[in-house]
């Protein structure tokens with residue numbers, strides 16, 4: 001099973017630094033709470049938080065929304081931290097149909113957060129089912145199933161330092 005590089009490690013590093021600069025300047029006078037969406041965002045969040053030059057706190061949300069390669073559209077929240085009165089920045093690996101993130105945003109607003117913004121590493125706009133407002137975006141990508149830099153295929157490939165596309169016996173996956 002071969003993997004083609006879609007976004008190199010260098011490009012990711014550069015873009016993460018740029019996003020961190022933007023976020024640092026916009027949250028300079030706030031008490032930022034980064035909320036990483038598990039598991040896919042753990043590597044992106046780790047790099048992003050280390051590139052910020054403002055004080056911040058990190059926590060995580062865990063939801064179940066994806067069975068193998070297709071989004072079920074159903075989302076179950078496994079755990080969710082207290083967000084009342086917080087300036088929350090959601091950190092997500094990829095926005096696909098948009099169902100998962102909109103559901104999470106709704107929950108955060110209902111739980112009394114002061115503000116909610118979204119930082120996503122990747123966006124696949126072609127697959128959108130609901131409109132999503134992305135405040136900080138790494139890269140917009142074509143409609144392909146990607147792995148690496150935290151993203152998995154059946155729990156594998158999360159450790160790749162780049163974003164890649166699986167090529168299965170000559171047939172590209174999605």
Ligand code: 5GP
Pocket residue numbers: 040065066071092093094095096097098099100101144145146147151152153
């Ligand atoms: P949505 O609700 O936007 O359809 O689903 C978003 C979630 O689906 C992401 O957080 C991610 O876990 C998963 N997902 C969507 N597209 C891909 C992809 O190309 N590769 C991987 N590994 N996961 C994806």
